[in-house]
Amino acid sequence: MKDNSILVIVARFLIPLVMLFGLYVQFHGEYSPGGGFQAGVLFAAAWILFVLIYGLETGLRVIPLRVIYSLGCLGVLLYCAVGLMGVILGGRFLDYQPLLASPQAAQQAGIILVEFGVGVTVASVVMMIFLQFARRRAQSQAAGLELDQEQDRS
Amino acid sequence: MSVEFIIQLIAALMLGIGGIFAIIGGIGLMRFPDVFTRLHAGSITDTLAPLLIIGGLVLLVGFDLLTFKLLAILFFLLFTTPVASHATARAALAAGVQPLGEDTRDTGASTSKS
Amino acid sequence: MVLLVLLLVVGTAVVLTRDLLKATMLFAIYSLTIAGLFVILDAGDVALTEAAVGAGISTILILATLALVPAREHRQRGHNRPALLIVFITGAALVYAVSDLPEFGSADNPVHQHVGPYFIEQTYPDMGIPNMVAAVLASYRSIDTMGEAIVILTAGIAVFALLSVPPRRRQRAPDAKTRGRDEG
Secondary structure, three states, X not given: OOOOHHHHXXXXXXXXXXXXXXXXXXXXXXXOOOOHHHHHHHHHHHXXXXXXXXXXXXXXXHOOHHHHHHHHHHHHHHHHHHHHHHHHOOOXXXXXXXXXXXXXXXXXXXXXXXXXXXXXXXXXHHHHHHHHHHHHHHHHHHOOOOOOOOOOOO | OOHHHHHHHHHXXXXXXXXHHHHHHHHHHHHOOOHHHHHHHHHHHHHHHHHHHHHHHHHHHOOOHHHHHHHHHHHHHHHHHHHHHXXXXXXXXXXXXXXXXXXXXXXXXXXXOO | OXXXXXXXXXXXXXXXXXXXXXXXXXXXXXXXXXXXXXXXXXXHHHHHHHHHHHHHHHHHHHHHHXXXXXXXXXXXXXXXXXXXXXXXXXXXXXXXXHOOOOOXXXXXXXXXXXHHHHHHHHHHHHHOOOOHHHHHHHHHOHHHHHHHHHHHHHHHHHHHHHHOOOOOOOOXXXXXXXXXXXXX
């Protein structure tokens, strides 16, 4: 679809906008409706739009495969690391109080870090699911398999 | 007949007419015989109706931060609705749907540069 | 009210239609209608999540799946009467139980008496952020959110485990068929 100039121009305009909006929703999750889950989904949607326009190989050059795999796990690990920091610094698991001096700043810092971890995991998992489906189709076509063409039996 | 009454009247008219256009678009989507005619009905009214509705809302709100948010939504809709219908029409041509009518010239969907 | 009727109509249409592409589009409309209902019920975060995930990503992923499967649903013939009976009995029991619940949204429900007022009053003094939903998700009940993130990661790993094995060559299609299939 990269030869179709209308789609390319509009996608070039929209993809950075959607990513920026995803980051906005991520970091304003404390003041407006938002947070990690919505932001991850928005960011992955922008990448999926890029793949639809420019192809899967170009999409995988922008965000490589290993980066997607590792970011998925790193998000959850960040969440658990914040929890463990609470234990190491003298509190309970996922206790944000010992992180910083003033209690409100500590809670806000903990919330931002935790939501960022969730957002990173959600974005990378959605990207990974989409690229697994897309690659499966390419592999099916390359192996010469015919897709099941059952007749409508009713 | 103060100014704000006139503004509210115009806003109400715009909202009403926008809604009527949306309903007309919906009727057209159902009643037209072919993919391409349906796209014609759907995308034109789907671009015009939000324009009128959001214009009416902007008149009602006045000059506020909300105005810029509404204009941003309108801008985004104006960008994506025609492109979506363009993509649908190209997908329909690529899938082999022939437009109705007696004109049997080559529709030009076989080339991908257009 | 209009949205609820639309929800019923769209839900029935999703079940009854057999063309999978139509079912996908109707499912996107269903998700959008539910997001509208959430907005009417003043639930901002949930509406945003439902609109993004249901009407956006879920539709894309189902369409990506539809590229791999036949285009129409394969209907079973006949009815399964014991299953229908069980479903009716369970549904009737649920409706009877719903009629016993307190009135929706009244201020002296037991639901609003214990933790609800605590969260509403204590979120801003405790944390300094105005969004109560984010505070509850990430701080008051953050172990649940960790479980959710782990569940999402597990779903991704499961899809990866299922689809990373290339398809085995079960049968060789005749060339005319694969050439005339599609251009992707």
